[in-house]
Amino acid sequence: DGGITQSPKYLFRKEGQNVTLSCEQNLNHDAMYWYRQDPGQGLRLIYYSQIVNDFQKGDIAEGYSVSREKKESFPLTVTSAQKNPTAFYLCATDDRTGYNQPQHFGDGTRLSIL
Amino acid sequence: RKEVEQDPGPFNVPEGATVAFNCTYSNSASQSFFWYRQDCRKEPKLLMSVYSSGNEDGRFTAQLNRASQYISLLIRDSKLSDSATYLCVVTRGDTDKLIFGTGTRLQVFP
Numbered sequence: 001d002g003g004i005t006q007s008p009k010y011l012f013r014k015e016g017q018n019v020t021l022s023c024e025q026n027l028n029h030d031a032m033y034w035y036r037q038d039p040g041q042g043l044r045l046i047y048y049s050q051i052v053n054d055f056q057k058g059d060i061a062e063g064y065s066v067s068r069e070k071k072e073s074f075p076l077t078v079t080s081a082q083k084n085p086t087a088f089y090l091c092a093t094d095d096r097t098g099y100n101q102p103q104h105f106g107d108g109t110r111l112s113i114l
Numbered sequence: 115r116k117e118v119e120q121d122p123g124p125f126n127v128p129e130g131a132t133v134a135f136n137c138t139y140s141n142s143a144s145q146s147f148f149w150y151r152q153d154c155r156k157e158p159k160l161l162m163s164v165y166s167s168g169n170e171d172g173r174f175t176a177q178l179n180r181a182s183q184y185i186s187l188l189i190r191d192s193k194l195s196d197s198a199t200y201l202c203v204v205t206r207g208d209t210d211k212l213i214f215g216t217g218t219r220l221q222v223f224p
Contacts, residue, residue: 031210042118042201042214043158058211090157096210100146100165102203103212105157 003027006091006106012114013078013085021076021109023091030096032074033103034058034066036087043090049074050096078111086112115140118215120202126221127192135187135218137202145208147178149187150201152217158201161187192222 004025013019023032031050035043035058045058049068063082068074078085088110092103120137127133139147147164162169164176164185175188185202202215 035214040122040216042216043212045211048211088155094210100163102146102148102160102163104160107157 004091004093004104004106006089006109008109009107011109011111013111014114016080018077018079019111021078021089021091021111023074023076023106024072025074025091025093025106026072027093027095027104028071029093030071031094032068033092033094034064034074034076035090035092036060037090038087046076117141117206117213118202118204120215120218122216122218124219124221126223129192129194129222129224131192131222132188132190133192133220134189135200135202135220136184137186137215138182138184139202139204139213140183141204141207142180142183143207144183144204146205147176147185148203148212149174149176149185150203150214152199152201154198158214161200189220192220194222194224196220197222 007022033048034046037043044060047066049055065077090108091106094101094103118139149161150158151161152158162171164178168177173190177186199217199219201217
């Protein structure tokens, strides 16, 4: 079944620890995105990548890092510098081939502080 | 002013009712518009794109008013399964980045 797979579904982080969230897609989409969602707020863009080996900061990149070594994969690392990491993290992709292309989401990872 | 604004609701309506959501956006250069649906503790899912001439998909109708910078979503004959949060999404100016509204919650009761 084609789609976007995020893992793990739930993740707990200890103080001072880096954790990595996985996002894999088999849709052959060029663009991939990471968002976080907090209660009562809209999704906010953390990082995005429009092509392999290239990525750009979004609106709230501080405390996060990414890599894009393969088209299928766009992992997000939440570093210890991110002081308020508890949120719902969503990975999305889109097909850049046409105008007005929507983004499609994985089912998310919930990150909490221990 | 927020880039995308929606009434948070909740809208509580009986089955069979017609309900309308509005959304305003601040950047007149925005090019693409969407409505997403998000169920509790789930990921957003595309409901429909919004085209300049307006478009319909079954019980759902979307309208775009560029002059007034607002988008609407009309749901006719509401079903219990329509209960969810509806997110208004627009591109940031003429870029490909999406800006998400905080969503309008709909609760349909029997």
